[in-house]
Amino acid sequence: MAKKNIPVLAMILAGGRVDELSVLTFYRPKASLPFGGVYRVIDFPLTNLMRSGFFLVGVLSQYRPYSLMEHLDYGIPWDMTGRRRGIYILPPFRGREASDWYKGTADAVYQNLEFIKRWSPEVVLILSGDHIYRMDYRPFLDFHLQNKADVTIAFTPVKEEEAHRFGQGVIEEVSPFGGPLKDYREKVSPPVSTCASLTIYAFRPEVLEEVLLANVGEDSHEFGRDILPRMLGAYRMYGYIFRGYWGYTRTVKEYWQTNMDLLGPEPKIDLKRWQICTNLAHREVRDRKPTILGTRANICDSLFYNGSFINGEVHRSVLFPGVVIEEGAEVSESILFYGTVVKRGARLKRVICDAGVTIEEETQVGGEEDITVIGTKTSVPSGLKIAPGAIVYPNLKKEDFSQVSYPAGEIVS
Known part of the structure; x- marks a missing residue:
């Protein structure tokens, strides 16, 4: 088992947004996307590093980084402060002048080679900041060091019909x-x-x-597309197989499904066992009052956190702090971010509401077929019907809705 004091520097790729997450990443990078009722997606790799005993981290951030920077809070929630400890936010920078943008994952690390050299690590551990998993990195690094590898890549088995969406490794499995x-x-x-x-x-x-x-002079600067394929045959490359749970959150449907994996009698993500650390000062989570359950509350197979008021029906859903579900409202298979208000008689099924959304009385949103997403601080007027798969933009007022109903897949902007 790798010793905790092995000189390891982790570089977390946390800067981008993806179009597939639509309005959920209009104002935040994917890595700071809320998850599981109280966490952020980046909490998972950070907790993995903390549990593995590695406390020196560079976070490669560029797209709307404020929410991510506020959440990271200098690394305090993960005990990453002190001598040879810390979380360092690394925006795009080249030489003495700032560049406009990281041109790819490889370029992001390239622009920070001086930062890497400063710490003289024995291993540079490069991680994505937007996956949901629990992993002790020490066996992975032991495998890397014992094989005297130039690079070791972690893989996980997936279904054949899904493999085309990922980088794929052909591994000579000489060990488990x-x-x-x-x-x-x-x-x-x-x-x-x-x-x-x-x-x-x-x-x-x-x-x-x-x-x-x-790679500097090339047109493309990605590890998966450019760096790794060109290393084949010229360097010692090893594949490490990880067989635990891995949640992919690139699309709205995958993000929704990974949240649903927190629920059920035998959840695939066992938060009690995983013990994920987060910043409870962010959005004042730790300072909120306990959740109040009204006399009409009926909650089944759901997660909810402090600062909420629930007096309606909630089935198989994830509610963040400050959510209000009024009497007669029904919420099913949905994810409601901070401060969402669902008023009397409203019905939501398979809906993701960003922070500060208000659903007025007798409104019907979503359904069985697809996931409906409502952007932050939007107020959906009473009596409106929004079919499954619709996307509603942020900051819309009630008067911005010109129709009484919106069909499946509609974009309301």
Whole structure:
């Protein structure tokens, strides 16, 4: 087992937004997206690092970073303050002048090579900041060091019909943990393997610098598409197989499903066992009063947190602090962010409401077929019907809705 004092520097790719998450990432990077009623997505890799004993982290952030910076709070919630400890926010920067944007995952790390050299790590651990999983990185790093690998990539088995969406590794499995990496392809169809990349890489620092410098003059700057395929045959590359739960949150449906995996009699994500750390000062979560349940509250298979008032029916849903469900309202298979208000007689099914949304009386939103998403601080007027799969933009007032009903897949802006 790797010792806690092994000189490891973690670099978390946390800067971007993805169009597939629509209005949920209009005002925040994907890594700071709320998850599970009280957490942020980036809490999961940060907790993994903390539990593994690695406390030195660079966070590569660029897109609307304020909410992420506020949440990270200098690393205090994860005990990442002190000598050779800390969370460092690393915006785009090259030489003495700031650049406009990171041009890709590899370029993001390249622009921070001086930061890496400053700490003289034995291993550079590159992580995605937007996956939901629980992993002790020490066995992974042991595997990397014992094999004297130049780079080790973590993979997880996926269904063959899903493999085309991920980087794919062909691994010579000489042990239960994996073995030499024989081939790597980025999102090809038909797939060459059902081992999907987790975007978890362990690099020898000198090799990392070498391959990043070689990539500088290229048109594309991605680890999966550019760096890793070109390393094949020239470097010692190994694949490590992770067999635990891994939640992918790239699309609205996947984000919704990963939240639903928190529920049920045997949840796939066991928060009690995982013990995820978060910043409870963010949005004043720790200072809110206990949730009040009214006499008409009927709650089944759901998560809710402090500062809420529930007096309606809630089934298989995740409610963040400050949510209000009035008497006669029904919420099913939905995710309601901070301060969402669902008024009397409103019905929501498979809906994601961003923070500060108000659903007025007798409104019907969503249904069985697809996920409906409502952007932050929007007020949906009473009596309105919004079909499944619709997208409602942020900051809309009641008078901005010109129809009494909106069809499936409609974009209301």
